Amino acid sequence: MFTQFVQSGTMSIPQAQHVPPPGIQLATAKGDPGTGGLENQSSNFTTIDILADLPKSKTPSLHLLEHKNRDLYLMKCVPLYKYALKGDWEAAEQILKKDRTLLSASISRGWDTVLHIAAGARHVHFVEKLVEIMDKEHLALQDINGNTALCIAAAAGSVDIVQILIKHNDSLLTIRGGQKMAPPYMAAMLGQSEMAWYLYPKSKKMMEKTDLENLFFSCINNGLYDLALQLLDTDRALAKARTDRPKNKTALHILARRPSVFGSQSPGMWGRLMNSCFKFALKRNLNQADKALHLVQRLWEEILKDEHDDVMRLIKYPSNLIFDATELGNYEFLAALLSSYPELVWETDEKNRTIIHVAVLHRHASIFNLVHEIGSIKDVIVTYEDDQGNNIVHMVAKAAPQNQLNLVSGVALQMQRELVWFEEIKKIVQPQYIEMENKKGKTPQELFTEEHKTLMRQGEKWMKDTATSCLLVATIIATVVFAAAFCIPGGADDHTGKPNFLKEKAFLYFTVADGVALFSSSTAMLMFLFILTSRYAENDFLKSLPLKLMVGLTCLFISIASMMIAFSTAFYLSCQYGSRWVPDLTFFFAIVPVALYAFLQFPLVSDMSSSTFCSSLLFQPWKRMIY
Secondary structure (H helix, E strand, C coil), rough: CCCEEEEECCEEEEEEECCCCCCCCCCCCCCCCCCCCCCCCCHHCCCCCCCCCCCCHHHHHHHHHHHHHHHHHHHHHHHHHHHHHHHHHHHHHHHHHHHHHHHHHHCCCCCCHHHHHHHHCCHHHHHHHHHCCCHHHHHHCCCCCCHHHHHHHHHCHHHHHHHHHHHCHHHHHHHHHHHHCCCCCHHCCCCHHHHHHHHHHHHHCCCHHHHHHHHHHHHHCCCCHHHHHHHHHHHHHHHHHCCCCCCCCHHHHHHCCCCCHHCCCCCHHHHHHHHCHHHHHHHHHHHHHHHHHHHHHHHHHHCCCCCCHHHHHHHHCCCCCCHHHHHHCCHHHHHHHHHHHHHHHHHHCCCCCHHHHHHHHCCHHHHHHHCCCHHHCCHHHHHCCCCCCCCHHHHHHHCCCHHCCCCCCCCCHHHHHHHHHHHHHHHCCCCCHHHHCCCCCHHHHHHHHHHHHHHHHHHHHHHHHHHHHHHHHHHHHHHHHHHHHCCCCCEEECCCCEEEEEECCHHHHHHHHHHHHHHHHHHHHHHHHHHCCCCCCCCHCCCCCHHHHHHHHHHHHHHHHHHHHHHHHHHHHHHCCCHHHHHHHHHHHHHHHHHHHHHHHHHHHHHHHHHHHHHHHHHHHCCCCCC
């Protein structure tokens, strides 16, 4: 792999670590590429000697980097460097016409030629004009790290420039870059999909087994799954190939730890609904996920051709990829493997836990829902105990990982989600497992209470703080709208006492809105008072508290909206005979606080409603069947 980065044009391209050969002394003082960092150097840096064993045909001339040619460097190389970066061919041509040796000379301390810089900056017109006046062999010149201009262009992803270079010198495809890397590998490593697709067929003959493996893993790491599939079709042994030590991972091990590639994270009930309604907007991501899934299926097909023991040895080293995928919630990956090899559902990790147990421990509902698909097998699997005597109910009694809790809005709702999981797991086991003690003598209920003490305490504080804040707002609204009921806009007739605007439609809107605001704010006040005076037992977090908070927040929203309507209509009645744009502008701004409240509180209310009324949907199969 590359271990440092060198600037070539506007591209930052990783380069191999290079130690200048004996006899070559380059300045090491800091400076920008334009000056080469050669200022104020000692007499030890007055000459640059080129070794006899360094191929002169591939090395640019370094004479301008000598200290004695310092003036020429500043006068010619620095401007040429800048013009190549900008793509200003007319200005660069004037310099090159006066000194054609600059075409094959290094103009930076990285041994970049003007072609290297222009190719890295992706200036197609500049490169096209430049190669027309260059000798064929000069196109193969290599920088200090061994990269030709073709390698730089491949890393930059400019297919047009690569085509121009190959047209003038097709032998460039056979020249490796830094660390002996083939051009397609360089393109794939930097995620240049189009470039990798273009170069691979043209460089196929020069690529050895190591090159194919490097390119294959680079494609997987950078999401080029279609090219990885083609490589796998070319060499099926890649399915069992491993990365360099110490990781020694196969392609399946890498993909097992990337649930985001397959879109495997459970989006929640509202997320699933949105994905179903707007799937057309996710077409690109779905296409990428399909390619990755197809690659997994092809890899698994090749691996399954071996004996069972060989298959298990491959997937268990260096780590068991089945449990890696389970811990991260990579459902699609697991579904692809289990659909072709259902026996994997019986596999246990070093603690005697199956994927169902691990899914429960890490709160991945999509993988846990496999129990609905494996039929009577689940009755046996749920009886497994780990090395500490914990059954599946003990495992759900443990606190969920923080990243899973963070998927739910509010600490109280996190506690509710934990209770939902606990109650669901108790439904799928026999009664004796609910009261079973582990090796520490604790039942699942005792373990749940102990593990969730902190979360319950935080949930109580969050619920009370929320109720207190909302109670204050509801009280203020109730006070205002109550007073507004006796301050009729436009006044009343002195003799009859009837409101002057009684026959106006806006007056009817005012009275209705004011009444609704008063009743809804009063209801919200009661709900928040009930929350503050609750006992806060464990089971209260399951339905009672979330339901009260949901009703309170909904009523508060209605009261705010009604209050804005009442204010706007009252303002309209008072100003209707003046400028009409003033009431209209008031109506517009009255929408802002209502919309802001709805936008900020909708995620919380939606989570509460889904968790309270639709929690059973969390534990139903919602993706394709695996069997």
